[in-house]
Amino acid sequence: MRGIHKRFPGVHALKDVELELHSGECLALLGENGAGKSTLIKMLGGAHLPDEGVIELNGSPVRINGPQDALAAGLAVIYQEFNLVPGLSARENIFLGREPSRICILPAKREREMARELFDRLGSDIDPATLCLNLTVAEQQIVEIAKALATDARILIMDEPSASLSPREVEGLFKVIEGLKASGIGIIYISHRLDEIFTVADRVTFLRDGAHVATRPIGELTREAMIELMVGRSIDEEYPKEVAEIGDVRLACKGMNRGAKVKNVDLSVRSGEILGLTGLVGSGRTETARILFGADKPESGKITLDGKELSLRNPREAIASGICLLTEDRKAQGLVLGQTILENFGLPNLKSFSRYNWIDRARERSAMVEHGKKLQIKMTGPDQVAATLSGGNQQKVVLAKWLERNAEVLIFDEPTRGIDVGAKYEIYQLMNRLASKGTAILMISSELPEVLGMSDRIVVMHEGEVKGEIIDVPNATQQDIMKIAVG
């Protein structure tokens, strides 16, 4: 790709971007949110056309006018949100829209064989007849890759493929990528997790504010250099941990049970403390948090706040007693995307902004603007629609609504997923500030460096049970956590 420009109304999204991918290599694309990565890959997937510049394939220019053109050119994009039909089997999803037999004579058998071949090639033992809704996220990803390979894709573009995978699954993904590279397929890999880039990428292209900053072989880069190239300034420390004064136990649960995901869980978090809760995806962390927040009911067990027993019937009661949850999935659970920032911000706070249910809109707005300044939310104003914000800013809006409530116990579920380095740093600083004011923080995260970098204490879960606790965090390693996490 050379000299690519793309303008949207009011935004010059890509300015003279260059990108070069060799066959059999993995090129990482790095940049903060809003740097133009998505626009660039959407162009390769046929969702946008460049305003200027050319895309060349094996030396000859191609015009990608739609998803069909992209497929025909051997380009396949695997987006963060998978394009799988949950109610169809793995096989049917792979061949959806391009069934190999036109006459429909026993295509299923042929398809099944082909699907199995593809899965073998990817080193996976998925049964092609399994419905997609019964597959794990990692398996669904394999199906997506198989789907791409079935079209004889020569270039594979993966947008945050590891975002919802557990560390072990990520390793599996890397093996698959190695295999694909060996067979001459070029891969563009987008991720915010810098550690992964070192493992998987051969070269790295950096984008910043829609412009091409640099392309370097991985051997020439250090972690610090990467961050500097991405954000354009150096961040001294990735995890600005400050230890606050740790007080009494605020929120605790004992012997809590719910189905197979939460088994006899004991937890406690003290004021001023950041408790890291980690484990593999599916180990029951989110489910535990939902119970503590009143979103789901425990089958048995006791939840206490400051030693007093709580029986939470719904999130409303949890919020009223000062427990707030930043959900793992901002778009589906954290925000009403179609509404404005102000309306989202006001939602849990309307009681304090209203008298006899009549909203004092000026007061609500000024409170929002103040939080916007404090959290450095990049927005055109409180009336901007939440859906149009970048991930980091959406997370900040969710934070703002809980901060306004003066949350005393904050549960962060994957607080920095899909958020760029700069915004991550700001969120860590905010956690420090909150902890120093005595807020009890429960941080759920799959990113082990983050857990190690920010927690005062770490609890590790495995298949619904608490398997271990790490108290001496500064001297702990990722291996220590993984040993407990795998059971």
Place this chain on the structure above:
Amino acid sequence: MNSNWKKLLSEYGTILVLLLLGAGFSFVTMEEQWPSDDDAAQTLVANLANTHGKGSNALVLVRQGGNGESFAHVLTTELKAAGLNVLDTAVTQPIGARKALVAIAESDTHLTVIAADRHMANFCKEQLPKLTSKYPSLGKAKVYTPSSYKWPNFLKKANLLNIMKQISVVAIIAIGMTMIIITAGIDLSVGSLIAFSGVVTALAIQSVGGDSPTTTHLLIGIATGILACGLIGMFTGGMVTMFGIPAFIVTLGVMFVARGMSFILAESSPIPVQNSGFGWLGRGEGFLGLPNSVLLMLFLFALAHLLMTRTTIGRYIYAVGGNPEAARLSGVPVKWVLVFVYTLCGLLAGLGGVMEASLHITGDPKAGNMLELQVIAAVVVGGTSLAGGQGRIFGTLIGALIIGVIRNGMNLTGVEAHMQSVVYGIVILIAVLVDQLKSKVR
């Protein structure tokens, strides 16, 4: 600039459609108008008093029917006030007019002024020359009639009020329907609730007031009818929230039950209300000459607008429609919000039923048949998205007006009923199409 235009169009596009429709129907219903109201009578007398001094003899000739009586009465009073001598006031047919003229001619008085309406002016133009040849004393009489002007039938005040009156029931129920559709639900039972409310109201009035119910009895009956529908709405909301049954199914069931119950309770025949005071809401006129039903409609729309934009419950309704899970996790009492909107819609359907019954002074089990579809159409045409989370109360008022204007305009231009149905369908399809295009632009 471009995006500003787009925004303007998407926010006020429906108003534009309404204005275009109004302009179109005004154009095709443009006609010569012959005024015969009080104002016309006063102007006419003022004009003729300039040329004819006090004491001149005058005759008032007006055709029987319409507002002829009152026109003649005003003319007479005004002429007398101007000092003219009114010999006779004839509100009559052409034969009567001839007799009145002949009587004056034979009494040998000097007639100088004939104040007539359009029909009698035509009559005089044809007949006066003939009569003059027989009675020369009529020769000096001059005919005055209010001057005509061009004005569309569609834009007459009476017609516009009529449109508002016709849509008032649908529009009021559409307030509740808008809220339900914003929560991504639907209520098919409102048409049947209109009948149910009317029948229950009429029966309640009958049972407390017997054959001569007083106003108190009327009020008790009305409250019973509205509250009964409110309870049914609450039941619907309960079924939707507690058992998670889709609103479409629950309200479909309620629709049949309520319709059937209306017929059973009414024993299949309309129940009259034995006090014409019951017609106050449906037929009466109030402030500024606006019908009571229209005033009530405007009042409720203003109230609902404030509810949706300025209160916590309004915010909750939008949030529940936009993303129920996020709303719940933000502490919104989602179930209560849903029960609230279904109850409110039930109450409004009950009110609509009372208005419909009031219009006919009868509780009719057949009332409101298929009206739920008109209500939904008004909401959808008004720009509320069936996907939930988006919509405006005043959009619904405009939607109802658009539908009312189309119906009225087609009646004025003589489009037959089946064709009208085709046009409604097309209008709804266009509205949904625009909704889709709008979400694409976003």
